[in-house]
Structure formats: structure tokens, C-alpha cells
């Protein structure tokens with residue numbers, strides 16, 4: 444590409460969508476500028492996925508250490524382990540710094556120009572950064588999203604916080620209320636409960652945790668596991684703005700059973716995120732933005748309504764997942780290269796919630812498959828009978844696979860140990876439109892957690908070993 448442009452592609456935003464576009468584009472030989480006004484890596488590396496999962500791992504170690512006796516490990520003079528949150532924060536920061544540093548090195552080695560500042564689209568389709576204009580043959584917008592607050596719960600970073608604060612905090616509240624039982628609310632409820640914080644979770648919808656997304660049976664298993672460990676979960680709960688008290692904050696809420704008041708030290712609001720698309724010159728430049736602030740795109744190419752301008756990641760109304768942003772970045776770069784990208788199949792992306800137990804799924808739930816008109820068969824296999832699950836002392840959960848009768852796999856739903864890793868095989872098989880007997884014929888190592896997936900696939904053929 445050449446002529447009248449400084450770069451082949453100018454990318455605004457250095458989170459997963461933006462940096463993936465930069466790395467993939469550079470590996471295809473494109474000249475690239477990446478505009479970022481904060482730390483490279485965006486929310487995911489700095490305030491989201493990575494630090495949150497580091498905290499969940501700390502919670503896992505806390506659980507294991509305090510149940511070491513179950514494995515015959517005894518310590519002289521120590522009966523309980525507790526979390527030193529400033530040390531936990533230091534460890535988390537170390538992981539974040541290593542990843543951000545590694546990413547900066549990779550960006551440099553690929554000869555991507557990192558431009559520091561706030562990028563804005565100009566009406567002529569260029570990108571202005573602090574008064575300087577960068578011209579690209581194509582522009583990709585990947586400015587991500589930020590936590591959405593609710594009226595009366597404005598973030599102050601101490602008493603009323605978002606995941607931005609909680610992922611990087613060096614202190615732990617003693618009593619916390621989590622508003623919203625979605626992905627973020629569930630993961631934090633899991634961390635806090637495990638490290639001994641009195642945790643109350645308030646979800647507006649019926650059910651409990653994860654009311655939208657996974658198979659309700661999986662969400663139910665997670666809800667029960669959290670309640671058993673001490674999380675107080677209130678469904679159909681609407682909280683009123685908290686009031687300061689001598690001891691912290693008083694939070695009133697209504698459920699169908701009546702009203703209640705609790706005192707907490709902190710309120711974590713996890714009621715969703717909103718795209719960052721304001722004050723970027725989008726509408727003026729001809730990029731259409733929806734009422735909810737999402738950039739409208741043709742998902743076969745990620746092209747916006749302005750020719751030459753593309754958008755990927757959380758600014759687009761698709762699943763707000765880093766790995767979806769990566770995939771969209773590849774689609775956009777391929778489209779810019781004039782190749783025919785394979786669009787993301789949004790109904791079949793892998794979802795993972797890193798709670799304890801972990802919840803992961805890809806493809807249709809049983810109900811969604813039926814609603815889409817499929818004649819379905821479903822099989823389940825519990826981890827309770829799996830040798831490896833017993834060995835690691837983690838038997839809560841199951842694998843549930845949905846297939847079309849006499850047809851391909853439609854969905855996989857796993858709750859239990861290492862569901863986050865186990866989902867990959869089923870994700871691949873579903874997207875490959877494999878038949879259960881094809882997958883069931885493959886061997887799974889014994890003993891392994893993955894046998895639970897293999898057994899479920901085999902059972903769908905009408906015969907089984909332990910299923």
C-alpha cells in the first residue's frame with residue numbers, strides 16, 4: 444500500500460483489539476501506528492482479565508492451603524492461612540508489568556509506531572493526536588469500554604468502586620456488597636468469599652449469579668457452591684443508593700421477600716460496561732454510532748459506515764471478551780488486505796467465568812437450540828465420578844453437551860475444575876461442526892478431567908463406558 448498516507452493502518456486504542464490488529468497487521472507486512480493515551484494492554488492487561496484472574500488464583504491458593512489437611516499435609520503451629528492483600532497486589536502488579544513490558548517489546552520488534560496521546564477521527568478520515576494528524580489508508584477504532592455506574596452509586600474509588608479499582612487495590616474490605624451477578628460480580632464474589640470477606644451479592648434478575656448467558660443448570664451449580672462457601676446471594680434485588688454510617692456504608696435493598704438493610708465497608712458496582720466512543724469525532728466523520736454508544740459495523744469485515752474506517756472490540760456490540768476482540772482484529776486486518784476474512788461466529792465463541800467452580804460454554808444451550816428449531820439430544824457427565832477430579836479434590840460440577848439428533852454438536856457447557864481449559868476441545872469441535880461420534884472416537888488421557896468431555900461425547904452415540 445502507498446500514496447498520500449503515513450501508514451497503511453492507524454489504530455486508536457492499545458487494548459486487546461488494538462494491539463492484536465497492530466501485531467497481526469505488522470506480521471502481514473503492513474506499516475502501522477498505534478495510538479494509546481494510557482498503558483499498553485488496555486483494560487484486559489491492566490485492570491481486567493489479567494489482574495482479576497491473578498486474584499482468583501490467590502483465592503485458589505488460599506482454599507488449597509486451608510484444606511491442605513485433606514491431602515495429609517499438616518503444618519506445625521499453623522492452622523489457618525490468611526491473605527496479605529498488599530503482597531497479593533504486589534504479585535498482581537508484577538504479572539501485569541511483565542505482560543505490558545512484553546507487549547511493548549513485541550510492538551517495537553514488529554516496528555509498529557507507538558504514538559502516545561488521545562486519538563480523534565478527523566472529518567477527512569485521518570487521526571489527530573494532540574494537534575498532529577496521522578494519515579492511514581485505513582483506520583481501526585479499538586477504544587474499548589469502561590465500567591458503567593448506576594445513579595446514586597457514583598464511583599469514588601474507595602467506598603463505591605468498580606472492577607478498575609478492585610483488581611488493583613492493595614487492601615481488602617471486611618464486608619462488601621457486590622451489585623450485579625454477571626461475569627465480573629460472580630468472579631469478585633468468588634475471590635472475596637474465598638479469602639474471608641463477608642460478601643453479599645445483589646442481582647436484579649431472577650435466578651442468582653450469571654442470569655444471562657450460560658445454561659441455567661450451570662449457573663445454579665455456581666450459585667449453590669458460592670452460597671455453601673458463605674456468599675449471600677439475593678436475586679431480584681434492587682439496591683438504593685448507600686448512605687454513610689459510622690461503621691461504613693448502609694445499603695438498603697428490596698427483594699420479593701421484602702426490604703433489608705446491610706452495613707458494608709465497600710460497594711462494588713458490576714452492572715456492565717459502556718463503550719468509549721464519545722468525543723472522538725465519529726459522527727462528524729460519518730461513522731454511525733448506536734443509541735447505546737456502540738459503533739455500527741458490518742461484522743463480515745468490521746467496517747464502519749465510513750469507508751476505510753473499521754472498529755473492533757468493546758466499542759462494537761458483540762460479546763465483550765478480549766479473545767473476541769483478537770478475532771475481530773484479524774477479520775479487520777484481513778479485510779484491509781483485501782482478503783476474504785472468515786467472520787466471527789458470535790453464537791459459538793468460548794465464554795469462561797473463572798469463579799470457583801469455573802463455568803465455561805460455547806454454542807447453544809439446550810433451550811436456545813430448541814428455540815432455534817433443532818431436534819436436540821443432550822448428555823451430561825458429572826465430575827463426581829472422574830478419577831482426576833477426586834485426586835485434585837474438586838468434584839463439584841458437570842459437562843453437558845447438546846447435539847442435533849443424528850447431527851453435529853451444537854453446544855458445550857462445563858462447570859467444574861479447569862472448565863476454562865476443558866472448553867477448548869468442545870469449542871473446536873462445535874465450530875468444526877463435528878459429529879459426537881467423531882469426537883467420541885478420539886482418546887482422552889486417563890486419568891484426566893478431559894475424560895468427562897470424552898465420556899459425554901461417547902454417551903451421545905448411544906453407547907458409553909462410565910457415562
Ligand code: NAD
Pocket residue numbers: 492593622623624625626627628630645646647648653654655680681682713714715716762763764794795796797
Ligand atoms: P454483565 O452484563 O455480565 O453483568 C451485569 C449484571 O448486573 C447482569 O446480571 C445484570 O442483570 C445486573 N444488573 C444490572 N443492573 C443492576 C442493578 N441496578 N442491580 C443489580 N443488578 C444489576 O456485566 P459485567 O459483569 O459488569 O461485565 C462487563 C463486561 O466485561 C462483559 O461484557 C463481560 O463479558 C466482560 N468480562 C468478561 C470476563 C470473562 O470473560 N471472564 C470477566 C470480566 C468481564
